Amino acid sequence: MAQGRGGIRGARIGSGPMGESERGELAPRTAVSFWCGNGHRTQITFAVEAAVPPTWDCRNCGLPAGPDPDDVPVAQGSAPYRTHLGYVRQRRSQEDGEILLNEALAKLRGTI
Numbered sequence: 644m645a646q647g648r649g650g651i652r653g654a655r656i657g658s659g660p661m662g663e664s665e666r667g668e669l670a671p672r673t674a675v676s677f678w679c680g681n682g683h684r685t686q687i688t689f690a691v692e693a694a695v696p697p698t699w700d701c702r703n704c705g706l707p708a709g710p711d712p713d714d715v716p717v718a719q720g721s722a723p724y725r726t727h728l729g730y731v732r733q734r735r736s737q738e739d740g741e742i743l744l745n746e747a748l749a750k751l752r753g754t755i
């Protein structure tokens with residue numbers, strides 16, 4: 644797994660509290676594998692302190708992939724690639740959560 648230094652760098656800018664080297668030799672890393680509904684495995688390397696997303700788009704076919712091969716995210720409909728609507732649906736619950744969070748914050752601030 645020493646190879647795979649792909650074209651996409653997933654580093655979050657400005658998240659390193661200690662200004663860690665961008666080279667990656669010093670920062671501890673962990674490889675996380677995501678499986679899509681077609682059985683493809685996409686391995687992503689994250690810094691250990693980075694938040695690992697619950698899903699990742701398969702590099703082979705674009706389907707949503709999850710870290711558990713026995714519980715892969717189910718793509719809506721039959722389209723192999725996610726439609727824009729698919730992304731909206733995927734985000735829906737997260738947005739609902741954000742709305743609740745914002746309401747809670749607003750209450751704390753006394754604006755409701």
Ligand SMILES: [Zn+2]
Nearest residue numbers: 679683701704
């Ligand atoms: Zn795939």
